[in-house]
Amino acid sequence: MHAPLCQACAIRNRAICADLDSEELSLLNSIGRQRRLRAGEQLLWEGDEAVLVANVVEGVLKLSTFTADGKEQILGLVYPSDFLGRPFGETTPYGVEALTDAHVCVFQRADFDRFAREHPRLEHKLLERTLAELDRTRRWMLLLGRMSAEQKLASFLLEMEDRMANGGCAPSFGEPKVWQLPLSRQQIADVLGLTIETVSRQFSRMKADGLIDLPSRREVVLLEREALTELSG
Amino acid sequence: MHAPLCQACAIRNRAICADLDSEELSLLNSIGRQRRLRAGEQLLWEGDEAVLVANVVEGVLKLSTFTADGKEQILGLVYPSDFLGRPFGETTPYGVEALTDAHVCVFQRADFDRFAREHPRLEHKLLERTLAELDRTRRWMLLLGRMSAEQKLASFLLEMEDRMANGGCAPSFGEPKVWQLPLSRQQIADVLGLTIETVSRQFSRMKADGLIDLPSRREVVLLEREALTELSG
DNA sequence: CGCCTCTTTGAAGAGGGTCAAGCGAGGTGG
DNA sequence: CCACCTCGCTTGACCCTCTTCAAAGAGGCG
Numbered sequence: 057m058h059a060p061l062c063q064a065c066a067i068r069n070r071a072i073c074a075d076l077d078s079e080e081l082s083l084l085n086s087i088g089r090q091r092r093l094r095a096g097e098q099l100l101w102e103g104d105e106a107v108l109v110a111n112v113v114e115g116v117l118k119l120s121t122f123t124a125d126g127k128e129q130i131l132g133l134v135y136p137s138d139f140l141g142r143p144f145g146e147t148t149p150y151g152v153e154a155l156t157d158a159h160v161c162v163f164q165r166a167d168f169d170r171f172a173r174e175h176p177r178l179e180h181k182l183l184e185r186t187l188a189e190l191d192r193t194r195r196w197m198l199l200l201g202r203m204s205a206e207q208k209l210a211s212f213l214l215e216m217e218d219r220m221a222n223g224g225c226a227p228s229f230g231e232p233k234v235w236q237l238p239l240s241r242q243q244i245a246d247v248l249g250l251t252i253e254t255v256s257r258q259f260s261r262m263k264a265d266g267l268i269d270l271p272s273r274r275e276v277v278l279l280e281r282e283a284l285t286e287l288s289g
Numbered sequence: 290m291h292a293p294l295c296q297a298c299a300i301r302n303r304a305i306c307a308d309l310d311s312e313e314l315s316l317l318n319s320i321g322r323q324r325r326l327r328a329g330e331q332l333l334w335e336g337d338e339a340v341l342v343a344n345v346v347e348g349v350l351k352l353s354t355f356t357a358d359g360k361e362q363i364l365g366l367v368y369p370s371d372f373l374g375r376p377f378g379e380t381t382p383y384g385v386e387a388l389t390d391a392h393v394c395v396f397q398r399a400d401f402d403r404f405a406r407e408h409p410r411l412e413h414k415l416l417e418r419t420l421a422e423l424d425r426t427r428r429w430m431l432l433l434g435r436m437s438a439e440q441k442l443a444s445f446l447l448e449m450e451d452r453m454a455n456g457g458c459a460p461s462f463g464e465p466k467v468w469q470l471p472l473s474r475q476q477i478a479d480v481l482g483l484t485i486e487t488v489s490r491q492f493s494r495m496k497a498d499g500l501i502d503l504p505s506r507r508e509v510v511l512l513e514r515e516a517l518t519e520l521s522g
Numbered sequence: 523c524g525c526c527t528c529t530t531t532g533a534a535g536a537g538g539g540t541c542a543a544g545c546g547a548g549g550t551g552g
Numbered sequence: 553c554c555a556c557c558t559c560g561c562t563t564g565a566c567c568c569t570c571t572t573c574a575a576a577g578a579g580g581c582g
Contacts, residue, residue: 078561121431124522129434131427142424144417149424176409183416184377190423191375191382194364197426198354199484200433201362241529249434251571256530273529273579289357438538474561486556487538506547506561523582539569540566545562552555 061085065161070137071111072181080175087167093117093154099162100141100152109131109168115158116238118248119150130247132193135219139185143169155238184277200249203289208248209258213268217278232281237274292320298394303370304344305414313408320400326350326387332395333374333385342374342401348391349471352383361482365426368452372418376402382401388471395411433482436522442491443521446501450511465514470507 062073062081093099093115100108102121112134119132119140131150134140139220142148143165163171172179199211215219220235237244241259245252262268270278278284295306295314306317326332326348333341335354345367352365352373366381367373375381376398394405405412432444453468470477474492478485495501500517502510511517 100345119427120325121427123435124430129431131430131481144420145424150427174411176412179409179416180406180408183412184421185421186416186419187375187377190419190426191378192428193423193426194354194383197430197433198356198362198365200430202360219554252529253531253572257570260530286417433573484539485561486540486563490538525582526580528579530562530575532575533573535570535572537570538567540567541565543562543564547560547561548558550555550557552553 062088065113067111067113067137072139072178073111075177075181076175080178084171084178087171088161088163091160092160093158093160094275095154095156095158098151098153099160100148100150102151103150104148105189106114106142106145106148106165107200108162109139109165110160110162111142112136112138112140113159113161115154115156115160117152117154117158117160118243118247119152119238123151128246129249130243132189132196133219133247141165143172143182155243204249205250205254205258206287207289208250209244209255210284212244213276213278214281214284214288217276217281218239232269232277232279234271234275234277237276241273295321298346300344300346300370305411305418306344306371308410308414309408313411317404317411320404321394321396324393324395326391326393328387328389328391331384331386332393333381333383335381335384337381339375339378339381339398341395342372342376342398343393343395345369345371345373346392346394348387348389348393350385350387350391350393351472351476351480352385354383360477362482363476365422365429366452366480371422372415374398375470376405376415438481438483438487438491439494440522442477442488442495443517445477445481446499446509446511447514447517447521450509457473465502465510465512467504467508470509474506484518 062068062085065071065073068074073081076084090113091110099110099117100106102205114136117134117140118130119134120128120130122128133155134152140152140160172182199208201209216237219237220238221233239247241255242252244254248255259270261269262284265268267278267280269279269288271277295301295318296311298306299303301307301391306314323346324343332343332350333339335425347369350367350373351363352367353361353363354508355361366388367385373385373393405415432441437442449470450468454466472480474488475485481488491502492501495517496503500511500513500520502512504510
C-alpha cells in the first residue's frame, strides 16, 4: 500500500487529521506513506536525527530509553490514532519499537512540520493531543514514584484492558473478557520500573488470589475489576 | 501592578509570547493580569475546574498530586518563562503551589484559549513548549523508575544548579558557587519519589564525601560537579 | 523430540522505608 | 540578652519490599 487513502483511514476520526477538510486531507495524503512493522521492529532510534513522525493506525508501540548502566525504562505506549515522534525537534528523544505487528502512517518530519505550520487546525489538534499526553505521562510519574509493585501492576492491567478492549472507545462493562497482552513480562517490568521477577510474582499472587486469570503467557482476564481498582490505590 | 506591560516583561523574549508583534502583545496585555504569590501560596487546586493559565515571570512553583493514601508526588517544577496550567482542558490535573515568592502573569483560561486559537503563532509556541515539557517529563520518568536514591539526588542537584544559576541561559562554569534551594527536604523527597530521611542521609553522605557543601539548610555548593555527574548515572 | 527462549519459583541480600529520638537555627517572650 | 519553644532536619535501629542470583519449568518451533 504505497498510496494511502486518508479518506478511508480506520482512525480517520480519532487521529490529529480529524478536523481537516478533504482538500487538506489529500494534501496530507500526498506527503504521507503507509508502513507496516513486524512485532519487534524498530521505527526510531534514540538520539538519531528526528526525521520521521507518524500516526499509529494499528498495533501497539513502545517509547523507551536506557540508563547509563543499560536498564531500560519504557516511557510510554502508543496505540491506534496516537501520534508519535518529535515534530519541531532536532533529535529523537527515545527509541520507538513495535510491540505487535503494526501499521503506521509516516511523514518526513520536515514535510510534516511545514504542513502543520500552514494548517493551524492540524497544529491545534496536535497541541491538544500533546497536552493530553503530558497529563497521562504525569499520572504515570505518580505510579513510578509512589506506588508499590502490587499497585503498579493493578493499575497497569486496568489501564491496559481499557485500551485493548475496544480501542478505548467505551468503558468495559459486563462479563470479564480474555484479551491479549501486547507486552512480554520483561517489557511490563520496563514499563513499571520493576524487575521481571517481581512482575511475575505479582501475577502469580493475583492469580492465586482469584483476581485475574492467565490462560496463557500473553492472555489475561481481569476477574475482579473492583478488587483490582481497590489495590491500584 | 494591575496594568501589565508585556513590552517591558522580564521574560518577554523567552516565554510563549516571544513571537508576537506589538499589536498582538497589547491584546494579550488586555486579557492578562499580574499576580504575586507568597512562598507556600496555592494557585490552582487539583481537580478544580481549569479556570486559569499563567506564565511564570519570577520564582519557582511546583505541580503536584497525591496518591490515594496521601503521599505527595511532585510532577514538575516550573521556572521563569515557563507556561503553566491546562489550556483546552476541563479540569486542572494537578495542584500548583509557589515554592518561593513568585510573580506570575495569569489569564482566564477561556480568554487565553480564544486568543490562542486566533493567533497561530502563539499556539505554535505553546506547542513547542509542550513538546519540550513532555520530553523533560519523560526523562524524569527514567529517574523515578530506574535510579537509586544517590543517582536521583545527584541528578536533581545538577539540574537544579543549572536552573538556579542564571535562569538556565548558560551552562555553569568556573568556581563552585553557593545557591539557594527553593525546596525543603520533604519537597525534594516528593520530587524524587523518596522519603525525607533518605534524602537527608544522601545529603549527609555527599557532604561527608566532599562532593557538596551545605552552608545552611537551604544553601548548597556543588564542589565536585564531575563526580556528581558520574554518580548521576 | 529436542532446543531455545520466556517465565516461574526459591533463597539470600540490599536498599530504602518506618518509627523514634535527638539536634539546631530562628523566633518569641520574659 | 538569654531561655525556651517550635519546626525542620538529622541520625540511628529495625524491618520489609523488591532486587539479585540461581535453577527449574513451560511453550513454541524446527
